[in-house]
Amino acid sequence: MRIPQQLSLGVSLQDDATFENFYLAESDPNSQVVALLQLFANGENPEQVVYIWGETGSGVSHLLQSVCQSAESSGRSFQYLPLADLTAMDPAAILDGLEQLDLVCIDDLHLLENQPQWQTALFHLYNRTRDSGRQLLLGGRKPPRGLNLVLADLQSRFQWSLLFQLRSMNDSDKIAALCRRSRLRGFELPEDVALYILHRAPRDTRALFLLLEQLDRASLMAQRKVTIPFVKQVLDI
Structure with a gap:
C-alpha cells in the first residue's frame, strides 16, 4: 500500500x-x-x-x-x-x-x-x-x-x-540488456543496432534505456523496424 x-x-x-x-x-x-x-x-x-x-x-x-x-x-x-x-x-x-x-x-x-x-x-x-x-x-x-x-x-x-x-555492466552486458529490454517492450533490437547506439550515446544504462523507450514510441508511430538508419533519424546520432 x-x-x-x-x-x-x-x-x-x-x-x-x-x-x-x-x-x-x-x-x-x-x-x-x-x-x-x-x-x-x-x-x-x-x-x-x-x-x-x-x-x-x-x-x-x-x-x-x-x-x-x-x-x-x-x-x-x-x-x-x-x-x-x-x-x-x-x-x-x-x-x-x-x-x-x-x-x-x-x-x-x-x-x-x-x-x-x-x-x-x-x-x-x-x-x-x-x-x-x-x-x-x-x-x-x-x-x-x-x-x-x-x-x-x-x-x-x-x-x-x-x-x-553492485557489479557494473560491461559493454557486452549493456548490449544484451538493451536487446532483452526491447523484447520485453515487444520489439526486436538487432545486436548491430544496439552496438551502434552504445558507441554513440551516453553509456549510462538509465540513459540507454530512455533512448530505447524513445525508439519504441517512434517505431510504433512510424510502423517501422528499428534499424541503424532509423536510429540515426530518430536520435540524431
Whole structure:
C-alpha cells in the first residue's frame, strides 16, 4: 500500500524498475544481491538494514524501486525517497513517522555529504526504524566508508548494515540488456543496432534505456523496424 505522502512528495516509481527487468549475466555476482532483495522486499529476510552501492548505471536505483514495487504487490507499506529530488526540502517534515512503515528505501546517499540537516534527520530515522523493528534499504554511489559525512555516528550506523556492491555492466552486458529490454517492450533490437547506439550515446544504462523507450514510441508511430538508419533519424546520432 503506497501511503499518501508518496504522492504529495511528487515521488513516483518507474514502471519498468522491476526485478524482472534487471539484467543479470550468466554467473553474475549481482544475482546474490537480487535474490536477497526479493526476500527483503516481501519481509522474508530477517535483516533490518541493507546498504547497496555501485557506480552510476550499475542499477542501484533500479533495485531500490524494484523492492518497492514488490513490497507493494505484497501489501506492505513503504516509502521510496530519492535524495536527488528531496534535499532542498525540510528533512524532518519528510522523515517524521516513517518508522511506522514496513519498509523505507532511501536512494542517492552520496548526496548527503553537504547536507548536515539531512544527516541528523536520517540518523534519528535510522534509530527509530531499528527500535520499531522495521526495515531500511539504503543505496548510493559510495560505500559507507567513502561518504564524507559531518555526523560520524550516522556513518557508523551505515557501516553496521548488510553491505553489497553492485557489479557494473560491461559493454557486452549493456548490449544484451538493451536487446532483452526491447523484447520485453515487444520489439526486436538487432545486436548491430544496439552496438551502434552504445558507441554513440551516453553509456549510462538509465540513459540507454530512455533512448530505447524513445525508439519504441517512434517505431510504433512510424510502423517501422528499428534499424541503424532509423536510429540515426530518430536520435540524431
